[in-house]
Amino acid sequence: MKKCHACHQTLPAGARFCAYCGTELIAETFLCPHCQTENELDAAFCTGCGTAFQGQAPQSPPSLDELEHAIAQAFVMAFRERIESELDPKRYDEYVDRFYGSEFREGFEARVRQLAQDWQARHPTLPPKPETAAERLALTFDGMLDHFFITQCQDMAEVALPTAILNYESGRPPSNLGRMVLDYLDLENEPEPTYFNLVAMPLEKLKNATRSFFFPEKG
Template sequence: MKKCNTCNTRLLENARFCHHCGAKVVAAFTASSAPKYHLYFQNIAKLPHLIEKYFLEAFKERITEQHQEKMYDKYFERLQQSEFKKRLELRWKQLAEEAYIIHAKQNNVAENIDILLSKNFNNLLDHFIILECKDLNEFYLPEKILTYQELRQGDFDIQKMILDFLDLENEKETYYTDFIIMPTKKLKNASQAFLFPHKDEKIIVIADQTIFGSCKEGFAMTEKGIYWKAHFEDA
């Protein structure tokens, strides 16, 4: 069972962020694990090219698994034509130097190189897909979420992070984060229709997705989970 490295919460096998604390998930590495990235330090000049090769493999895996596989060629073409590619060429040289330092220290070399490249590849892919591919993505990804890269639990306000991820300002539905100004009738309807939090469970946001604004359908996010009711469905 996959667990969060920060709070030890059980996670889905393909989770990249912890649903409890918001921390980025780093894959566990054991002594029996085969290294994911094989770097050869006999010819240091070739390291940037090898790192680029591994990045392109990660690029294809990300696009085909988390986006639309049929769009892969368009994402790849965008990568080749963008200014981002020029920045990547510099980054490969920097990563080669960092990997060589890890190799020279001879301390958990395979594990630390895997962590170094995996973390950097994920961050670079996030930036490229969110900043350079807005018109290709099948759903909107707010730029604000990039500010939470590298942060650990306790370094940020989890409520603000969730609201930034939701990017409510660009949504058509009516959302409430201040429940003092939320109409009492709407709050009551939500509580009767789909919002059933435990005692002292902090509510972060309530979304009204009804046509006429009754808030009998929608969703709510709390510090512990998500509650929802879609049209003609039970909560």
């Protein structure tokens, strides 16, 4: 639904003229003919697919510096959201200090440059907006954030996650399912010892396990 700008009556969304006063309506947005994304009337390019609209002068592709800046801004947005939604927002400044003082930052700058080059190759006409980058690179940012918080912030976490689980970030089926289960359980760092075979188990514990699990007392 929308309203007539002359008489302010409510009209159907697709109306071209006001049914009350006859005024021709002013469209506020229009759909891209290629991907059907809704765009502002004065948009030079589609925010969804980058198509240049008829009647608009072509613009030069964004530079790598522009793309890197937009991607870095988008990462900061994701960084803050992760802390506010999953960690302790009161420690945001501490996490920022940890980021700038960590080895992760060096690799981060190289990764941002790589993402900018990939963006330039795949979407040469798509304007570099942080919001667009945040949407398109959400999964990539998730992996980067996992790596940072797990490898660089173990001492700040309420529950320290094992670094071995980063091996499964790709989403590909693991070659060794048993190894993956053990990596996630992280039994080596549990306070109680864990035994995976009877030979390694101390005799007293073996007797206790036999009485408790193999031949439990009735009643």
